[in-house]
Amino acid sequence: MTRPPVNDWSTDFDHLDPRWVENPYPIWDELREKCPVAHTERFRGVYFPSRYEDVRAVAYDTEHFSSRRIIVRETPPPRIPAPPITSDPPEHRPAKNLLLPAFTPDAIREHEPRTREICARLVAGFAGKAGCDAAADYAQEIPVRVIAVMLGLPEEEGDRFRKWIHEILEAGITRPDILMKAMGETSAYFQAEIDNRKSAPREDLITQLSRATIDGQPITEDHLLGALRLILIAGIDTTWSAIGSCFWHLAQHPDDRRRLVSQPELIPTAVEEFLRAYAPVTMAREVIKDVEIGGCPFKAGEMVLLSFPAANRDPRMFPDADRVVIDRKANRHAAFGLGIHRCIGSNLARMEITVALQEWLKRIPDFHLDPAAKVTWSEGTVRGPRKLPVLFG
Amino acid sequence: VTLKVKVDRDKCQGHARCAALAPELFALDELGNAREKGDGTVPEALAEKAYLAKANCPEEAIEVEEKA
Numbered sequence: 001m002t003r004p005p006v007n008d009w010s011t012d013f014d015h016l017d018p019r020w021v022e023n024p025y026p027i028w029d030e031l032r033e034k035c036p037v038a039h040t041e042r043f044r045g046v047y048f049p050s051r052y053e054d055v056r057a058v059a060y061d062t063e064h065f066s067s068r069r070i071i072v073r074e075t076p077p078p079r080i081p082a083p084p085i086t087s088d089p090p091e092h093r094p095a096k097n098l099l100l101p102a103f104t105p106d107a108i109r110e111h112e113p114r115t116r117e118i119c120a121r122l123v124a125g126f127a128g129k130a131g132c133d134a135a136a137d138y139a140q141e142i143p144v145r146v147i148a149v150m151l152g153l154p155e156e157e158g159d160r161f162r163k164w165i166h167e168i169l170e171a172g173i174t175r176p177d178i179l180m181k182a183m184g185e186t187s188a189y190f191q192a193e194i195d196n197r198k199s200a201p202r203e204d205l206i207t208q209l210s211r212a213t214i215d216g217q218p219i220t221e222d223h224l225l226g227a228l229r230l231i232l233i234a235g236i237d238t239t240w241s242a243i244g245s246c247f248w249h250l251a252q253h254p255d256d257r258r259r260l261v262s263q264p265e266l267i268p269t270a271v272e273e274f275l276r277a278y279a280p281v282t283m284a285r286e287v288i289k290d291v292e293i294g295g296c297p298f299k300a301g302e303m304v305l306l307s308f309p310a311a312n313r314d315p316r317m318f319p320d321a322d323r324v325v326i327d328r329k330a331n332r333h334a335a336f337g338l339g340i341h342r343c344i345g346s347n348l349a350r351m352e353i354t355v356a357l358q359e360w361l362k363r364i365p366d367f368h369l370d371p372a373a374k375v376t377w378s379e380g381t382v383r384g385p386r387k388l389p390v391l392f393g
Numbered sequence: 394v395t396l397k398v399k400v401d402r403d404k405c406q407g408h409a410r411c412a413a414l415a416p417e418l419f420a421l422d423e424l425g426n427a428r429e430k431g432d433g434t435v436p437e438a439l440a441e442k443a444y445l446a447k448a449n450c451p452e453e454a455i456e457v458e459e460k461a
Contacts, residue, residue, distance in 0.1 A: 104425035330448035342406040
């Protein structure tokens with residue numbers, strides 16, 4: 001689809017513009033200095049704070065900014081609850097506490113051996129070839145399988161899950177019909193899985209959540225479906241994007257790559273830096289009460305793009321913000337958000353990214369971008385490479 | 394100088410960076426939120442880790458108190 005071209009990012013930005021999709025960092029760097037809170041009339045009015053402190057201020061301010069809409073769309077659909085990500089206080093806390101125990105570092109550690117096995121199997125599938133698509137053949141295959149295992153669904157359902165995610169997070173931004181169809185399909189799919197477990201409970205997250213209660217009351221069917229849809233959607237293309245960006249970086253920075261091969265103990269620190277520099281997720285908020293942040297008035301009814309990726313590149317917060325420093329010591333990055341909506345899956349994502357790097361680098365220490373092919377990027381809420389052809393050696 | 398770490402439980406959102414970087418000083422509860430171990434006293438050998446945890450907390454929920 002062609003969109004009207006952008007002439008001024010400060011007053012008419014468009015996060016679906018091909019230049020923004022391809023390489024947003026120079027645009028954000030310029031905005032941060034010239035117009036730290038940009039605005040557009042597109043999408044029925046959206047603000048874009050680009051400085052860390054303003055992003056943090058919006059994230060912490062649940063009085064003026066609501067999570068009931070978290071994706072900027074051309075036409076807002078009827079509200080689709082996916083608690084807790086779409087919840088505000090006071091409903092947010094109990095909805096989040098329901099999910100947290102399954103995602104603590106200790107709980108996630110139990111999924112590490114299976115994740116390692118999945119990664120090793122994928123690497124073995126292409127390590128003997130001249131190269132592969134590191135996004136399509138590797139990064140995208142990891143989180144989808146791990147989430148399927150956690151929920152108790154077949155690992156092979158990946159294609160179906162990815163289609164829904166694309167429809168809900170990308171195609172659905174401009175096409176409400178596609179969005180609503182995917183919502184209907186995911187609800188029917190999960191409903192059938194919930195029903196199956198009523199007669200035959202299993203050791204999985206779907207069974208566990210279908211028995212969940214808040215204040216002694218079973219959660220509603222809508223709450224359960226919303227939470228399951230959230231786990232499916234939020235856990236897959238986000239981590240896939242983060243893993244892809246690590247490989248995009250390492251394919252172009254042989255020094256960093258060699259260092260991680262010779263000092264694998266540095267990988268967790270490097271993962272934090274990749275998360276900072278290439279944070280995949282931009283959330284949104286709806287302004288529900290007029291307020292001023294960073295000297296800029298925010299009008300109720302409009303949306304805010306809450307760009308953790310832009311915050312993470314703010315030189316006021318991070319020295320050499322535009323450089324990837326894989327042993328950066330102080331790294332208070334906001335890749336998983338700030339405040340009450342901190343990503344529930346952060347410990348899972350960190351484990352998956354770390355294991356994905358470890359297993360690949362063990363077998364394939366040398367690789368570079370295929371000069372004959374083009375890297376493509378996703379657009380919208382989650383940023384990451386969708387095609388990443390690399391050659392080995 | 395003796396160091397003591399303290400997690401502000403109202404600010405902590407469970408990013409779990411402190412427990413990853415300084416597991417000797419911080420523990421997580423069943424929801425994954427952090428608190429200092431014991432009374433937060435930092436053995437001399439762990440001083441650097443205490444400051445590292447503070448510098449990596451996205452919510453700025455960690456205090457390192459210096460007592461003469």
